[in-house]
Amino acid sequence: MAKNKPLVGAAVIGQSGGPSAVINASAYGVIKTALESECITKVYGAHHGIVGILNDQLMIMDEEDPKELERLLHTPSSALGSCRYKIADPEADDTDYKRILEIFQKYNIRYFFYNGGNDSMDTCNKVNRYMQKVGYECRVIGVPKTIDNDLFGTDHCPGFASAAKYIATSFMEVSRDSKVYDKGMITIVECMGRHAGWLTAAAVLASEKGDGPDLIYLPEVDFSMEDFLDDVIRVYNGQGSCLVAVSEGIHYADGTFVSEAQTSGTDGFGHAQLGGLAARLAGIVKAATGAKVRGIELSLLQRCAAHCASKTDVEEAFNSGKVAVESAVAGETGKMVGFRCERKNGYVCHYELFDLEKVANYEKKVPLEWITSDNAFVTPAFVDYCTPLIEGETTPEFEDGLPRFAKLKKVFAK
DSSP: OOTTOOOOEEEEEEEOSSOOSSHHHHHHHHHHHHHTOTTEEEEEEETTHHHHHHTTOEEEGGGSOHHHHHGGGGOOSOTTOOOOOOOOOTTTOOHHHHHHHHHHHHHTEEEEEEEESHHHHHHHHHHHHHHHHHTOOOEEEEEEOOTTOOBSSSSOOTTHHHHHHHHHHHHHHHHHHHTOSSSOEEEEEEEOOSSOOHHHHTTHHHHTTTOSOSEEEOTTSOOOHHHHHHHHHHHHHHHSOEEEEEETTOBOTTSOBSOTTTTSOBOTTSOBOOOOHHHHHHHHHHHHHOSEEEEEEOGGGGGSOGGGOBHHHHHHHHHHHHHHHHHHHTTOOSEEEEEEEEOBTBOEEEEEEEEHHHHTTOBOOOOGGGBOTTSSSBOHHHHHHHGGGGOOBOOOOEETTEEOOOOOOOOBOO
């Protein structure tokens, strides 16, 4: 496709997968930039992602109050509505793609932006392939989002830093609470992360301030219950308390999840829904030690904590949406916006495009050299990597002492 070829038509943005504190900042970056673009005639928001396109449920962003759209910068979760819908390979079943093409033609949609994680980038890639195959010119750009921080290629992902900041802050607070009594306590905190332990590792930032976990367990390495109990008992006997960070996806050497809730079901992409790990480990530790033990599952709190968002994260999330539109208008398609970062002489983030073919369905994990040899903590290299990402405080709007989030009118196209 020729670069810089003017392409006049409408744009649509959809959101998919688990929400984050800054996913709407990315959406605002797309929407605002698209509304200001001369060659984009209309801007739509897909209600519940690709499902909204299939169901012909498109919201007209042109009719939203600009002030409400601006509030998306500090509004958590997915304002347009999310979904977990796994689209088939177009070569195997093109039913959904024919419907998507029908909707695109109906509204003259020539720009498709999809805001999500691994599976969303896979959807982007498939839609782009199909549109090229049938000869319908539509520029497709992925806008990254995942608190799991596991998208291939990019230095990090929008949403991760704010969740990491919340986790580190929570550990600092819980650490103080867990050590207040005359009798010691063992506290086990479960963080999200099925196969990648980035979020759990972020708890080390609290340890850097003297109020963090004593032990950290990630899914990048096999988990041993025997070693875990030895570690906890050693720390507890040595200092009278123990604070532990565990990833929901820790697993034994045979690959089975430690979480007792592993068979509770799967999400729309076929991933096991995990949870209950902290409670299970707390029960095992209590039986082994007789100590007072508390299990805490952060669950959804870590991904919707806009009140604790990183200013750096909000700005990068917005810019990733902005760059997506600018790149598409310039002629790019089949790409995802990502980050290349410098940390040696201060933190600098550069925005680059990565091929969706390479990004889709590949998971980036915490480097093994960033995990200590006993598999129970992380090294200073992770601290150096993560610290710049969580810096800066946001200034959200408040009303009656509570956050004032965006309230979209959601006017649907007909």
